[in-house]
């Protein structure tokens with residue numbers, strides 16, 4: 001089934017944007033993640049699960065969005081997704097630049113991830129790649145259909 005929404009936001013929903021690492025393979029011109037302000041941490045799975053439990057406390061209907069950096073660079077993302085699913089979050093999204101590292105699509109089940117959100121900064125290769133780097137437009141478009 002092709003869903004037309006990108007994430008499960010709605011007027012009254014609570015949305016948690018969880019940066020699990022700052023590392024990224026791209027250097028987009030507008031990126032607000034930088035080592036000076038945000039460090040170079042990659043959260044260990046034990047810290048991620050502790051935060052997930054805290055986020056789910058009292059109300060587990062929130063929408064959870066895994067971010068980075070590029071979240072698929074985190075080798076424990078599938079385990080984090082599974083843990084979050086078992087905590088009962090309202091929806092789980094992976095926000096990716098489309099490179100889909102660590103063979104992520106073969107390591108998560110369709111029932112575990114509600115949305116993959118792909119980032120582009122332009123409707124054309126020329127516009128996007130000027131901002132996000134050469135090859136990023138094509139890679140993102142190649143990755144997107146694999147999720148449907």
Ligand code: SF4
Pocket residue numbers: 024025026027028030031032033068069070097119132
């Ligand atoms: S893909 Fe996202 S995290 Fe990576 S450099 Fe671009 S904006 Fe920053």
